[in-house]
Amino acid sequence: MNSPFLHFLTLQLFKERHKHISIIIISILLIFLLSSVLFLSSSIRFSLEETLKAQPDFVVTRLQGGKGVPVPLEWSDELVDIYGVTKVTPRVYGRYFFKTKEKSALIVGVDFFEEQSHKVLEKVMKDIDVKEFLKTKQMLVGVGVKEYLKKHFYNKSYKFLTPKGEFVDVKIFNTLPKDTQLLTNDMIVMPIDLARKVLGYREDEVTDIGFNVPNPSEWEEINDKLLALHYDLQVVNKNEVKKSYQNLYNYKGGFFLILFLIVLMTFSLILYQRYNMVYSTEKRNIGLLRALGWSINDVLKLKFMETFIIILTSFIVGVFMAYIFVFIFDAPLLKNIFLGSQNIYSSVKFTPVVNMATLSSIFLLYALPFITAVIIPVWRVSVTNPKEAML
Amino acid sequence: MIKSFLVLNLVLIAMIVSITLHYWQSPKKENIEALQNIIELTHQSKLSLSVAYDESLYNPTYPEMPNLRKMNFIYE
Numbered sequence: 001m002n003s004p005f006l007h008f009l010t011l012q013l014f015k016e017r018h019k020h021i022s023i024i025i026i027s028i029l030l031i032f033l034l035s036s037v038l039f040l041s042s043s044i045r046f047s048l049e050e051t052l053k054a055q056p057d058f059v060v061t062r063l064q065g066g067k068g069v070p071v072p073l074e075w076s077d078e079l080v081d082i083y084g085v086t087k088v089t090p091r092v093y094g095r096y097f098f099k100t101k102e103k104s105a106l107i108v109g110v111d112f113f114e115e116q117s118h119k120v121l122e123k124v125m126k127d128i129d130v131k132e133f134l135k136t137k138q139m140l141v142g143v144g145v146k147e148y149l150k151k152h153f154y155n156k157s158y159k160f161l162t163p164k165g166e167f168v169d170v171k172i173f174n175t176l177p178k179d180t181q182l183l184t185n186d187m188i189v190m191p192i193d194l195a196r197k198v199l200g201y202r203e204d205e206v207t208d209i210g211f212n213v214p215n216p217s218e219w220e221e222i223n224d225k226l227l228a229l230h231y232d233l234q235v236v237n238k239n240e241v242k243k244s245y246q247n248l249y250n251y252k253g254g255f256f257l258i259l260f261l262i263v264l265m266t267f268s269l270i271l272y273q274r275y276n277m278v279y280s281t282e283k284r285n286i287g288l289l290r291a292l293g294w295s296i297n298d299v300l301k302l303k304f305m306e307t308f309i310i311i312l313t314s315f316i317v318g319v320f321m322a323y324i325f326v327f328i329f330d331a332p333l334l335k336n337i338f339l340g341s342q343n344i345y346s347s348v349k350f351t352p353v354v355n356m357a358t359l360s361s362i363f364l365l366y367a368l369p370f371i372t373a374v375i376i377p378v379w380r381v382s383v384t385n386p387k388e389a390m391l
Numbered sequence: 392m393i394k395s396f397l398v399l400n401l402v403l404i405a406m407i408v409s410i411t412l413h414y415w416q417s418p419k420k421e422n423i424e425a426l427q428n429i430i431e432l433t434h435q436s437k438l439s440l441s442v443a444y445d446e447s448l449y450n451p452t453y454p455e456m457p458n459l460r461k462m463n464f465i466y467e
Contacts, residue, residue: 010396047426048438054427055436089434108433120432124425142439179422180429185439189432210434241436313403320406327413340441348439352417 005298009305023271024314030263031318031366032325037256038358039326040338043350047182048245052238056089056210057219060226061234070205075230079211082225084218090206092192094199096160098148103344105145107188109195125174137194138173144185144344146175163200170194181348261365268369272377283381290386299382300375307374311367319359327352 013020060079062071071090079088092109110117118130125140133140141149149158149172157171176184196203213222219237226235289299325331327350339346430436 007393010393014393014395044438047423048436050423051426051430051436054430056434091434093433093435106435106437106439108435110432117432120428124428124432144439144441176429177425179418179425181439183426183429183436183439186441187433187435187439245438313399316403316406320410323410323413327417336441339438343441346439346441351419351422352414353419354414 005302009302009309012302013306013309020310024310026267027311027314027366027370028318028321030260030267031315031362032321034256034260034362035319035322035359036325036331036334038362039322039354040331040334040350041250042355042358043326043353044182044338045246046353047351049242051183052242052245055238055241056087057212057238058222058226059091059208059210059236061208061236062230062232063234064232068207070201071208073204073206075233076206076209078229079209079226082222084213084215084222086212086214088209088211090209092195092199092201093207094195096188096198098152099161103148105142105148105186105188105344107190107195107198109192109199110189111192124177124180128174133173134191136171137169137190138171139188139190139194140174140176141172141189142176142184142187143178143181144346145188146172148344160198162198168194168198170198179349181346185346185348186344260362264366264369268373271370271373282378286378286381287384287386287388290382296379296382300379303378304371304375307371308367311370315363315366323352323354326350 060071060075062069073090076088076090079085094107095104096107097104110121112118112121112130112134121128121130121133149155154172157169159167159169161167170190176187176189190198193203195201196205199207201207213219223235223237226233286299289302290296294302326334330347330349335346335348335350339348
């Protein structure tokens, strides 16, 4: 701790702090931006991957002319008859555009007469009285929908306009929990029959049918069996959904990584130029140290340690700022790139996820060019004659 | 080692400790459980993206390419 080398190193570092401050600020900004993007994308990806575990293994939809059309409810009976298929769940959902057509919400119909739905609803909404909820036409709304309706003076209920031109008055019973906002911000949950009425489905129609196949080795066989059932049937399995999400967020994160690499290259070139040509005082200092008896190794060690301290300080401060920005202030502006900002405003809270592998890659990607850009010119000066260097 | 450097070190250590503490104390498991319960109830795992859903499916500039502003292509 008290070695003369360390004392000299820290003394010089602080004495020449004005020289380093601009480099540190630019480095902090670079690390902050890239870490923020990576924190955000890994947090969303983590939440999605965990939640996908609870979603049906397969979803069956019906296509006509490349467009999705309602699925007959009787298809679910055909699915139940296939050996290996469990938990067949007809789903009714769709987007409802509010009067101005600017904003929309996702209406989801739930069959509350199923015992399982009752239990899960009680788990989701701790103090809910299910009987009271089912008494009249009522709905549960996401935080974003609640705020949107409140802003338009629909504090207690909303009159939905059905495709048949009828108005259906539905009371707001409660708001869905804030910690589920990543999925429920623009969601309206209502009894399945009411959802059918609002979305214009007939009683024997559903949007699609989800089901599970517990044995993964049967997935391909079941897929073939399903495609043989109807010509207009489309099957999407969970892995395809997972892949789509991964691609989406890898693409967005990767885009920033490429930008980072370009900026980093430019930054390293500037540093190289700076240490190579401009710094005559730097050359004189190195020459002086060499004249005092320092070996080339000692000079390189001093410059390496100096650069490493700068790198480490900027890295820690940049990552710290990014963590605070994403997981405490919920990444204002930046989250719009990932979650959008054209529909109902989302004030989602992100689950802290720090991917150590990505973080160490950023460190290496940033540290190696930085150290090289400084050490090579320093080495070139230190191998010259001290007298020449001091000129 | 000079005093200013020691102070800098302490500040950096405090930063690392504070984010580590925040990370370990965050209710990660509870958040995931809450999301899984919602999926179990609604059978929906779509992200609540704030995108304009009525916009065209196609890219107006390059019709052969998908619209890049559209984020809800997962089920479509």
